[in-house]
Amino acid sequence: MEAGQLFPSALFRVGPLQITSTVVTTWGIIAAIWLGCWLLSRRLQTRPGAAQTLAEGVMTAIEEAIRAVAPDHVQMLLPFIASLWIFLVIANLCGLIPGIHSPTRDLSATAALAILVFLSVHWFGIRSQGLRRYLHHYLTPTPILLPFHLISEVTRTVALAVRLFGNIMSLEMAALLILLVAGFLAPIPILMLHIIEALVQAYIFGMLALIYVAGGLQSQMLREQRKENEDGEGQQR
Known part of the structure; x- marks a missing residue:
């Protein structure tokens, strides 16, 4: 891209x-x-070097982030969320390489990522609860809310795609305009802004994806808690 x-x-x-x-x-x-x-x-060691230490630190941080949102599904969500976060960080930062633009400045790429998150929400929900139990949460607490649940699914997917696209596109365009006006007199602040914003946008997209997936699993957790409370009340009686 020119x-x-x-x-x-x-x-x-x-x-x-x-x-x-x-x-x-x-x-x-x-x-x-x-x-x-x-x-x-291929060369994992009990006394890790710098590269292995960095990789283990990244995976530990991602695991802790997942545990904070969905503590009962860490191992199930870790491969997807970690892959998404790592890809987004690299994709957002590759715009710093001369002659290469970030894929996430293309709406088709961010839309594909948002659709992937959309499908993953339902995949993990059905995998955890079964198809009938998962679909039932769209009818709770009343079937009247079904259209609003469906509209919410669509709008948040669109917002997820447009938010990442708009932020990365505006970031690259702003950096280009500043470089055209100021030349290379101030490249370091621009690069620092690009790095920080790229990391922030990757974090936001990955965290929203994690929250959406955890929301698909939340209905099962609420039913289990409600059942435990009812059992506890029955025993007290």
Whole structure:
């Protein structure tokens, strides 16, 4: 993508499909993550070096974040949430590389991520509770709220995609405009702003995804608590 171009350009075609720079960059990020995981996992040591210590620290931090929101489902949610967070951090920061734009400045990429979160909410909910029990929570506390539940599912998915796209797009455009006006007189503050904002946006997207998934599991937890309370009251009587 050329500097200042709003939408990604098609690099080549595979049949009817156009492969844009966003797709190629995303493939590169996925390959880099896979290669990094392979290199880190093939030489694990009881006395870790710097790279293993950093990787363990990142995974511990993500695990603690999941435990704070969904303490009973840490191991089930860890692979998805960790992969999402790591991908977003790299995707947001790769815009710092000359000639490369972040995939998350493309609305199609952020929409795909938001749809993935949307599907994951229902996948984890059905996996944990079963299809009938999971769908029943859309009818509680009254079936009248069913349309509002469905509207909420759609609107929060759209908001998730547009929020990340808008923030990363505005960040890259602002950095480009400042560099065009001031040249390279102030590159370090711009780079620091880009890094901080990229990390913040990755954290917000990942945390919202975690909250949405935990919300899909919440109905089961509430029913179990309600049943325990009813059992306790019955024993007291």
